[in-house]
Amino acid sequence: MKTVIFAAIAAACVSAPAFAQDAAPFTGPRAGVTMGYDKFDGEEGFSYGVTAGYDLALAPRVTGGVEVSLGDSTVDGAGFDASRDLAASLRLGFVATPRVLAFGKVGYASSRVEALGTGSAFEGVRFGGGLEFAATPNTYISAEYQRTEYEQNIGGRDAAVVGVGFRF
Known part of the structure; x- marks a missing residue:
């Protein structure tokens, strides 16, 4: 099994340069800031944060x-009081036009909620999707929807965020 995984990773790394032109503004390391609407347990508020990631060209336009x-x-x-929110996700994107990437993501999330003077961390699955617009070759603007379903049967969390970021 390890050999199959290693072979798949090696094939992706070797073929990535051939696909780089199709996905040029959407590959490489990136970092950005986000802000937007947040809803947890029926209450609404404002969310804000930072993101970092790395994207590779997997196939033409993917x-x-x-x-x-x-x-x-x-x-x-x-x-x-809903506070700290950590997440790690896998993203898959499709280059719709030379400057627009449509993407979906799924991953792990851990959110801290303070109640009655104590804090608890709730873990769950985060999924969502959105659009990324390459404003310049190194700058992007994004809009996305995120849903988190927690394991502890406390319901979910919805967020609609916009962001700006930079690719390096």
Whole structure:
């Protein structure tokens, strides 16, 4: 099994340069900031955070990569306060036009919620999708929807965020 995984990774690395032109503005390391709407347990607020990731050209007009994010929220409900939000996701994108990437993502999320003077971390699955617009070869603007489903049966969290970032 390890041999098959290694062979797949090697094939992707060797073929990536051939696909680089089709996915040019959407490959490589990136970092950005996000802000937007957040809803947790029926309460609404404002979310803000930072993201970092790395994307590779997987096939003509297809990218794949990883993303990590750290965020916070102003959601404050009856007896609770949603705060720190960490996530690690895999992204798969399709280059719709030379300047627009449509992507989907899925991954792990851990959110901290403070209630009655104590804090608890809730873990779950984060999924979502959005669009990324290459404003310049190194600058992008993004808009996305994120849904987090927590394991502890406490419901989910919805966020609609916009962002700006830079590719290196």
